[in-house]
Amino acid sequence: MIRFDDVTKKFEDETAVDALTLEVAPQQTTVLIGPSGCGKSTILRLIVGLEQVDEGRISFDEQPLDTWDIGDLRKRIGYVIQGGGLFPHMTARENITLMANHVGWAGGRIDERVEALRELTHLEADQLERYPAQLSGGQKQRVALMRALMLDPECLLLDEPLGALDPMIRARLQDELRDIFDELDKTVLLVTHDMQEAAHFADTVALLRAGRLVQAATVDDLVERPADPFVTEFIRAQGGGPSLETVGEGRG
Amino acid sequence: MRAQAKIVAICVLSGLLLGITSSAMAQSEPVSRVGSKKFTESVILGEMVRLLIQSTDSSATHREQLGGTRVLWEAVSGGDIDIYPEYSGTIDQELFSERRLDTLGALREAVDPQGLALTRPLGFNNTYAMAMRNKHAARLGIEKISDLRAHPDLVFGLTNEFMDREDGWPGLQNAYGLPHQKVRGMDHDLAYRGLESGSVDVIDVYSTDAEIEYYDLATLEDDREFFPSYEAVLVYRTEWAQKHPDALRAVEKLEGAISSGEMSRLNERVKIDGESETAVAADFLQTAFGIQVEIDREGLLERLVKRTREHLFMVLISMLAAIVLAIPLGVASSRWDRGGQVILGAVGILQTIPSLALLVFMIPLFGIGTKPAIAALFLYSLLPIVRNTYAGLEDVPDELLESARALGLPDGAILRKVELPLAMRSILAGIKTSSVWNIGIATLGALIGAGGYGQPILTGIRLDDMGLILEGALPAAGLAIAMQGLFELVERVAVPRGLRLD
Numbered sequence: 001m002i003r004f005d006d007v008t009k010k011f012e013d014e015t016a017v018d019a020l021t022l023e024v025a026p027q028q029t030t031v032l033i034g035p036s037g038c039g040k041s042t043i044l045r046l047i048v049g050l051e052q053v054d055e056g057r058i059s060f061d062e063q064p065l066d067t068w069d070i071g072d073l074r075k076r077i078g079y080v081i082q083g084g085g086l087f088p089h090m091t092a093r094e095n096i097t098l099m100a101n102h103v104g105w106a107g108g109r110i111d112e113r114v115e116a117l118r119e120l121t122h123l124e125a126d127q128l129e130r131y132p133a134q135l136s137g138g139q140k141q142r143v144a145l146m147r148a149l150m151l152d153p154e155c156l157l158l159d160e161p162l163g164a165l166d167p168m169i170r171a172r173l174q175d176e177l178r179d180i181f182d183e184l185d186k187t188v189l190l191v192t193h194d195m196q197e198a199a200h201f202a203d204t205v206a207l208l209r210a211g212r213l214v215q216a217a218t219v220d221d222l223v224e225r226p227a228d229p230f231v232t233e234f235i236r237a238q239g240g241g242p243s244l245e246t247v248g249e250g251r252g
Numbered sequence: 253m254r255a256q257a258k259i260v261a262i263c264v265l266s267g268l269l270l271g272i273t274s275s276a277m278a279q280s281e282p283v284s285r286v287g288s289k290k291f292t293e294s295v296i297l298g299e300m301v302r303l304l305i306q307s308t309d310s311s312a313t314h315r316e317q318l319g320g321t322r323v324l325w326e327a328v329s330g331g332d333i334d335i336y337p338e339y340s341g342t343i344d345q346e347l348f349s350e351r352r353l354d355t356l357g358a359l360r361e362a363v364d365p366q367g368l369a370l371t372r373p374l375g376f377n378n379t380y381a382m383a384m385r386n387k388h389a390a391r392l393g394i395e396k397i398s399d400l401r402a403h404p405d406l407v408f409g410l411t412n413e414f415m416d417r418e419d420g421w422p423g424l425q426n427a428y429g430l431p432h433q434k435v436r437g438m439d440h441d442l443a444y445r446g447l448e449s450g451s452v453d454v455i456d457v458y459s460t461d462a463e464i465e466y467y468d469l470a471t472l473e474d475d476r477e478f479f480p481s482y483e484a485v486l487v488y489r490t491e492w493a494q495k496h497p498d499a500l501r502a503v504e505k506l507e508g509a510i511s512s513g514e515m516s517r518l519n520e521r522v523k524i525d526g527e528s529e530t531a532v533a534a535d536f537l538q539t540a541f542g543i544q545v546e547i548d549r550e551g552l553l554e555r556l557v558k559r560t561r562e563h564l565f566m567v568l569i570s571m572l573a574a575i576v577l578a579i580p581l582g583v584a585s586s587r588w589d590r591g592g593q594v595i596l597g598a599v600g601i602l603q604t605i606p607s608l609a610l611l612v613f614m615i616p617l618f619g620i621g622t623k624p625a626i627a628a629l630f631l632y633s634l635l636p637i638v639r640n641t642y643a644g645l646e647d648v649p650d651e652l653l654e655s656a657r658a659l660g661l662p663d664g665a666i667l668r669k670v671e672l673p674l675a676m677r678s679i680l681a682g683i684k685t686s687s688v689w690n691i692g693i694a695t696l697g698a699l700i701g702a703g704g705y706g707q708p709i710l711t712g713i714r715l716d717d718m719g720l721i722l723e724g725a726l727p728a729a730g731l732a733i734a735m736q737g738l739f740e741l742v743e744r745v746a747v748p749r750g751l752r753l754d
Contacts, residue, residue, distance in 0.1 A: 048658045074660030085655030089673045089748035098669065099659050131750035147659070 001026040001155060001187040002047060007056035009042055009211075016042040018211035019056070026154075029181055029188040031198040034208035035234075040191040041082065044157045047189075048079050061154075075103070078148030082159040084140045086132040092143045093128040100150050117146040120180055138169045145180070155187040162197065174200050195238035207231055283310045284492065284499055287324050287336035290317035290699070290710055292522050292529065293378065293460060293515060297337035297506075299533035301486065303545045304502040307537075312499075315620070316529075317710050319608070319699030321346050323615060327701070329366045332619040334492035335503065339378060340370075341482035345419055356483070369490050371504055373483040376460060376512040380414065380479045381471040382424075383457045385447060389470040396475040397428055400454065404431040409443040409452030419480060420456070427478040441716060460512055462520030484510070505541055523715060552723070555708070560727060563704035566622060566694045567731075570629035571687050578634045579679065582641020583667065596642065599635045607632065607693050611700050625697035625704075632693055633686040640682025644675025677747045684739040691732045695724065705731075 002024040009017040016039040024030045032040040045051045046058060049070050058065045060073060086095050093114065100110045118128065121142040132140055141161055148156060161177065162170045178201055181188050192198055198205050199219045206216040207230075215227040226232045284305045288298030298314050305312040315333060318324050321342055327333045343363070344353045353359045360370055382397055389395070392403055400406065414420035415437050424430065438446065444463045446452040457464060457471065464471060486503060493500045510518075518536060521527045530547050537543045550558070581599070585592030605613070610631065614624030648671050656666045672679075698706030705724040712720030 045654075050654055050657060071660050071662065074658060077658075079658040081651055081655050081658065083651060085651050087652060087656075087670055087674075087750075089670075089750040091750065099661065102661060102665060131753055133750065133753040 001061065002189065003059045004043075005057045005059070007046065007058055008054050009039075009046060009051060010054050015211050017046070017053075020211070020213055022206055022213055022216060024187060024189050025204065026187045027185050028203040029190065029201050030204045030206060031202035032189065032191045032206050032208060033193065033195065033198045034214075036193060037210075038208040039211040040193075040208060041159050044079065044159055044189065044191060047157060048074055048077055075099070075151050076153050077155045077157060078151075078153040079157045080141075080144045080148045080159065080161055083164060084132075084144035086140055086144055086147070088132050091129055091131055092123075092135065092139075092146075095132070095143060096128070096147045096150055098147070103151070113150060113152075114146070117149055120149075120183065121146055122176065136169075137165050138173055141165070141173065145177075149184075153186070155189070156181075156184075158188070158190045160191055160193070163192075177201070195235055207234060209234075284312040284335070284496060285333045286312055286314045287318055287327055287333035287701075288314065288316050289321070289324060289336075290319060290714060292462075292714060293458075293519050294337050295529045295714075296518055296522060296533050297374070297484070297486075299529045300506060300537060301335055301337070301503050303530075303533055303537055304505060304543070305496075305499045307543050307545060308498040308502045310496060310499055315701040316707070317698070317714065318620065318701050319612075323612060323620065323700055326615045327620040328487055328489060329368060330616070330619050331489065331491075332621065332701075335486055335488035337374075337484060338487045339482040339484055340373070341379065341419075341480040343487075344480065345417070356485070363487070364490075367490050368487055369493065371486040371488070372507040373485055374506050375484070375508045375510045376515045377481050377483050378458050378460045378512075378515070379474075379482040380420070381457050381459045381474070382454055383447070383464060383469040383471045384454050386468045386470045388453065389472070394472065395470075396473040397424070397478075398475050400430055400432070400472070401428065404433075406432060406434070406453040407451070408432055408435040409438050409446045409455045410435060411440045411443065411456055412437045414456045419478075424478055427476055460515045460519060462516055462523045465516065465520065466524050484515075509540055510536075526715075526717075555723075556727065559703060559705050559707060559724070560731075562622070562702065563691070563694055563697075563728070563731065566625050566629060566697055566702055566704060567687065567690050570626045570694075571633055571683075571690055573626075573630045574633035574637060574686060574690075575683060578637035578682075579641050581634070582638045582679070583645065585638065585642045586645040592642065596639065599638050602631050603635045607696055608699065611696060615700060620701040622697075622702045624700055625694065625702035629690050629694055629697075633690050636685040636689070637679070637682040640678045640685075641675065644678030644682075645671055647678065648674045673748050674751070677743070677751060680739060680743050680746060684736065687735050687739070688732045691728060691735060695728055 004020045004022040007017055007020045008015065018039075020039075020043070032043060034040055042051060046053055047060070047065075049065070053065075060068060060077075065073070086092075087098075090098065096114055096117070097110050100113070105113075114128070118125065123139065123142050123146070127135065127139055128143075132143070135143065145158075145161070148158075162173055165173065174197060181201065188201075190201055202219060204216055205219055205222055207214045207222065209230055215222060215231050217225070217227075222231055223235060286298050286302045286305070288294040295316050298316060302312045302314040315327075318327065321338075324333070324336050324338070325347060328336060340356060340359060343359055348359075348362050353362055356370065356373070363370065382400075384394065392399075394400060394403070408421075410421055415435070417423075421435065425432075436452065438452075443452065443455040444467055447455050447469070448467055457469070459471060463469070486506070488500070488503075514536075518532050521532045522529055534545045534547055537545060578599075581595050585595045602610075607628070610628045611624060614627045618624035618627055652670060652674070653666065656670045661669070694702075694704055695706035695709055697704050698710050705728040707724065708720045709724035709728075712718065712722075712724065
């Protein structure tokens with residue numbers, strides 16, 4: 001669905017993405033993981049055209065990114081930025097329906113779609129009429145997800161979607177979010193720094209270090225057949241000894 | 253979407269208000285327009301001229317107490333007024349300072365190319381003079397300016413203008429060899445009080461000042477004839493005179509008709525006895541020429557309504573124009589890095605021009621009256637709105653912009669639906685600041701003939717009449733408070749509800 005061919009992106013002296021080659025498989029969940037500053041978020045930003053590659057090429061749906069009309073591309077990709085990025089001056093519903101209104105969907109169609117997404121994300125109807133300031137962290141994430149899904153994109157990008165939540169809510173939302181991914185059957189590319197979370201969602205985990213891809217594989221392969229000592233080191237530092245098993249069992 | 257509808261509604265509403273005000277302002281052009289400077293003698297003479305023209309059954313208006321010689325000269329040569337009282341020495345010294353025009357004939361020749369002409373002298377010479385308390389002068393035996401030399405300890409209290417002018421203190425000191433060191437600059441009215449209390453001994457006066465008699469002062473003889481002559485004359489446009497020969501003939505009655513003593517008494521009746529300039533002028537015309545004139549007096553309410561209309565007109569038009577231009581300028585500044593700094597710098601520089609100077613700069617472009625005042629107020633009102641629009645847009649968090657872009661919203665829609673609504677509070681705060689300044693500065697509009705609340709303030713300062721000052725200052729303050737209140741209402745409607753929750 002999304003292919004990276006030898007992609008490099010530099011910011012002044014710092015190389016954020018270094019000769020990355022990666023295939024994001026359709027209808028699967030791929031998780032980008034690595035220590036902070038490893039270039040995970042930059043990769044998402046490159047896909048939606050918020051940044052431009054310096055070298056190499058990214059293709060979406062077999063077509064190089066620079067041949068896409070940026071507006072069309074963005075409508076086919078749902079992107080939830082870190083923190084949700086909800087517009088504080090709009091109600092949840094206004095946030096969600098902004099693009100649909102802009103591209104001229106009929107009112108009935110909009111209402112139907114909102115209703116379907118609301119059921120999917122388990123939000124209450126009256127919560128849609130609230131402003132972001134009146135919603136909890138978890139509710140805001142659900143609204144942000146609804147907004148990203150509104151135009152029914154083929155591909156969903158999420159940057160640390162559960163990052164700002166407290167552990168209890170985080171655990172519950174992880175389960176819900178996985179159910180949602182399963183139900184939607186979309187190409188999902190998710191960024192996290194948490195190995196347990198990665199194991200929870202991922203068909204494929206891509207481990208990055210300082211802009212370079214270290215290994216892209218299933219969780220089991222990462223644990224059992226690490227390509228580099230850094231892989232084992234990273235997993236151990238994240239979960240400690242015993243949780244390796246939990247990690248391994250993550251996606252049952 | 254909703255916020256935009258509200259903005260449109262607000263614009264329509266203010267437009268409507270403007271329409272009403274401007275239609276109320278529209279008047280038929282008067283036939284003759286008289287001007288006067290902002291001191292009592294000039295206003296009295298202006299009223300005499302207006303009443304004389306009206307006695308020939310043609311209509312005339314009087315733009316009272318405009319701010320200074322330059323303003324009036326620009327106005328009369330530019331055709332904004334037709335006639336005003338001036339002094340021969342002033343024309344010579346201030347307008348043709350590079351050459352010495354000693355005679356009226358020479359002055360006439362000098363002004364002729366500008367399409368202007370002078371009447372013959374009205375009869376009095378309002379020159380500078382040095383004055384002391386009568387008893388003090390008698391005790392020291394001082395009668396002439398040259399007698400001052402023998403008393404080097406005397407304290408001088410001089411107006412700032414007199415201290416600076418070549419035909420003032422520096423020249424006088426030279427001509428008479430005055431040794432005095434204790435020379436203070438002070439306001440003319442305060443100098444009289446200082447003289448009375450004994451804190452100064454010698455002051456400069458105009459020879460027709462009413463206070464000379466009131467405070468029992470002796471004016472010292474200019475025995476070396478240092479001061480030029482300041483013969484009162486009327487300056488008028490020759491074009492006007494050709495169209496209105498009757499009016500010219502009527503005002504020419506004033507030639508040689510007013511003696512120094514007479515003028516001084518007329519000034520006294522206004523400044524000390526508190527009569528109106530109109531009544532004093534009418535009285536004089538009746539006694540001197542047997543001309544009966546009717547004075548229509550405006551009541552307080554009538555005056556207030558008229559001034560409110562004038563003031564609101566200036567403020568609303570200039571504000572509306574400023575808003576329409578400043579918001580796009582603010583947007584451009586935030587979009588366009590280097591150019592933005594240029595825009596912000598330029599509107600910043602406008603703000604550093606003293607308001608009075610900016611008003612005067614507008615006269616060559618727009619003449620006198622409401623137009624230059626609106627232009628100056630408009631320029632003044634730009635900065636807070638441009639800056640707040642810029643700051644409001646810059647304060648929109650990057651993540652929200654990215655979020656909007658990633659959704660696929662085009663730039664124009666991001667500006668309208670995300671950035672401007674988020675910046676609305678800041679923009680409104682800028683407009684609010686602007687309008688409160690605007691209302692205050694608009695009181696200076698009276699100096700260039702725009703009327704408004706500044707008119708009674710000017711008169712009040714001139715006549716030292718607190719009541720008159722308040723008649724302008726209170727409504728101006730009230731208007732500023734009302735404007736604040738209005739903006740709080742607008743804020744409630746225009747700032748999105750989601751931003752008012754915290």
